[in-house]
Amino acid sequence: MLVLGLETSCDETAAAVVEDGRRVLSDVVSTQVDIHRRWGGVVPELASRNHIVQVMPVVHEALTRADKTLDDIDLLAVTSGPGLIGALLVGLQVAKGLSLATGKPFVGANHLEGHLLAIRLLEDAPAPPFLGLVVSGGHTSLYEVRDYGNYRLVGRTRDDAAGEAYDKTARILGLPYPGGQPIDELAQKGDPEAIRFPRALPGDNLDVSFSGLKTSVLHHVQKHGVPEGQALHDLCASFQEAVADVLSKKLVAAAKKLGHNQLVLCGGVAANSRLRALCKQRAEERGLRMFLPPVRLCTDNGAMIAVAGYEAWRRGLRGDFRLAADPAWRME
Ligand code: KG4
Numbered sequence: 313m314l315v316l317g318l319e320t321s322c323d324e325t326a327a328a329v330v331e332d333g334r335r336v337l338s339d340v341v342s343t344q345v346d347i348h349r350r351w352g353g354v355v356p357e358l359a360s361r362n363h364i365v366q367v368m369p370v371v372h373e374a375l376t377r378a379d380k381t382l383d384d385i386d387l388l389a390v391t392s393g394p395g396l397i398g399a400l401l402v403g404l405q406v407a408k409g410l411s412l413a414t415g416k417p418f419v420g421a422n423h424l425e426g427h428l429l430a431i432r433l434l435e436d437a438p439a440p441p442f443l444g445l446v447v448s449g450g451h452t453s454l455y456e457v458r459d460y461g462n463y464r465l466v467g468r469t470r471d472d473a474a475g476e477a478y479d480k481t482a483r484i485l486g487l488p489y490p491g492g493q494p495i496d497e498l499a500q501k502g503d504p505e506a507i508r509f510p511r512a513l514p515g516d517n518l519d520v521s522f523s524g525l526k527t528s529v530l531h532h533v534q535k536h537g538v539p540e541g542q543a544l545h546d547l548c549a550s551f552q553e554a555v556a557d558v559l560s561k562k563l564v565a566a567a568k569k570l571g572h573n574q575l576v577l578c579g580g581v582a583a584n585s586r587l588r589a590l591c592k593q594r595a596e597e598r599g600l601r602m603f604l605p606p607v608r609l610c611t612d613n614g615a616m617i618a619v620a621g622y623e624a625w626r627r628g629l630r631g632d633f634r635l636a637a638d639p640a641w642r643m644e
C-alpha cells in the first residue's frame with residue numbers, strides 16, 4: 313500500500329511516499345525557518361501563507377523522487393491536528409482536493425502519533441507495548457503505547473515544552489530560532505558542569521517542568537551578561553545537561569514504574585546529541601532497550617504522517633469531507 317503523507321501543522325511543509333507504513337520511497341521537507349527567524353518564532357499567519365505557496369511543489373517533488381504519480385498512490389494521509397489551525401487547514405484542504413480529484417481515499421493523522429510511530433521506519437522497530445517520549449517544540453509528553461491507536465498519557469511538562477525551553481534560551485542568548493541545533497552545536501565544546509542549573513523533577517510522578525530552568529538562564533545572563541566565547545559554550549553545555557538529565561531520568565523511572573523494557577524517544581528535541589546519548593546510556597545500564605529514530609525523522613516530516621495515516625487506516629479510520637482540523641487533538 314502506497315501512502316502519500318502530508319504535513320503542514322507548523323512551519324515545515326512536508327510530503328513523503330511510504331510503502332506499507334515501513335519503507336520510505338521519498339521524504340521532502342521545505343522549511344520556513346528563514347521566514348520566521350527574524351520574528352524569533354513561528355508567526356501563524358505567515359506559516360499558513362507559505363504553506364499555500366509550497367504545498368503543491370512539495371507534493372510534486374515527493375512523487376517525482378519516489379518515481380510515482382498520484383495514480384499509484386493508495387491513500388492520502390494528512391496531519392489534521394494538533395497544530396496551528398491555519399497551517400493545518402492548508403494540508404487538510406489539499407488532501408481533500410486531491411482525494412476529490414483522484415477518487416483516492418484520505419485519512420486524518422495525529423501529529424503526535426506521527427512522531428511516536430516514526431520509529432516504525434527503523435528496520436528493527438519495537439512492537440508495542442513500549443514507552444514513547446515525545447519531545448518537540450510544542451509538546452513534552454510521555455505515552456504508554458499499548459498498541460497502535462491505544463495510547464495512555466502517563467507524564468507531561470507542567471509548563472514549557474523541552475523545545476520551547478531551547479528556543480527561549482536561545483533567544484536570551486541572542487542565538488537564532490529555532491534554538492535547539494545551535495545550542496546543541498555550541499554545547500559540544502562546553503563544560504556541562506560549569507554551571508549547576510536546577511533540575512525540576514516535580515514529585516514522584518512522571519511530569520517534568522522547564523520554566524524554572526529557563527528563568528535560571530535568564531537570571532544568570534542578567535547577572536553576568538550574555539556570555540561569549542568559552543563561557544557561551546559552557547552555558548549551552550550546562551543548560552543541555554540539565555534538560556537531558558531530567559528527561560532521561562524520568563524516562564527510565566517511568567519504565568521501572570510501569571514495567572516497560574522498550575523505550576522510544578521522538579520529536580524535534582530527540583535530535584539532540586546529549587539527550588540521545590544519555591537516554592541510551594541510562595537505558596542500557598538498566599537493561600532496557602532504547603530506540604532512537606534517525607535525526608532526520610525526529611523533526612517534522614511527511615514520512616511519519618504517512619506511517620500514522622497507514623496505521624489509522626488499518627484500524628478502520630476513514631476521512632470524509634466533513635473532517636475538520638483540530639488544533640488541540642488529544643491522542644489518548
Ligand atoms: O518536532 P518539531 O520539528 O516540531 C514540533 O512539532 O514542535 O520540533 C521542533 C523543536 C524546536 O523547538 C527545536 O529547537 C528543537 O525541536 N530541536 C532541537 C534540536 N533540533 C531541533 N532541540 C535540541 N537539540 C537539537 N539538536
Ligand code: ZN
Binds near residue numbers: 427579612
Ligand atoms: Zn512535530
